[in-house]
Amino acid sequence: MTARRRWLIGQGLAKYDGEALVIDRKRLTLMERDAIAEAGERLSRQIGKEFVDPVEGERVSGTYRHPVDLPTGRFAVVEKSKEFTLVPWREALEARRGMGVSGIMRRGGVTWDFGKARGGPARYARNSWRFGEISIDRNTKNLVICTNLPYMEVKG
Numbered sequence: 001m002t003a004r005r006r007w008l009i010g011q012g013l014a015k016y017d018g019e020a021l022v023i024d025r026k027r028l029t030l031m032e033r034d035a036i037a038e039a040g041e042r043l044s045r046q047i048g049k050e051f052v053d054p055v056e057g058e059r060v061s062g063t064y065r066h067p068v069d070l071p072t073g074r075f076a077v078v079e080k081s082k083e084f085t086l087v088p089w090r091e092a093l094e095a096r097r098g099m100g101v102s103g104i105m106r107r108g109g110v111t112w113d114f115g116k117a118r119g120g121p122a123r124y125a126r127n128s129w130r131f132g133e134i135s136i137d138r139n140t141k142n143l144v145i146c147t148n149l150p151y152m153e154v155k156g
Contacts, residue, residue, distance in 0.1 A: 036075065059102065067089045
């Protein structure tokens, strides 16, 4: 922790105010964005797709490919046919590697739509949920209990 404090102070991202360490959040955010943009450009050359920076409040969707470790943390590569984006990684994404994911970009992360039904029981034909997740199908109002079987539906 001491090394991290020294590094932040050395980079001009923090200073001591009495005994309290005050972090310049604006500069830290700019540095994180620069690191993400740099990694996006590097990955763009490697995979041959355009990097698109996610916009807060907009939907992020595509196929989750793999995580990427950056100095600012771990990020997920979410690909579409001609472009990709980097979003903050969560462990829950690993169960969906190689599958379609969708969510809304929020400050500091993505609110993923994991397990939220939109199209009826056929939507659950893929065994993509973890054991024990429960949802209500918005169209039919049926309770959907997800196990390690493809799907199970309880009507009523």
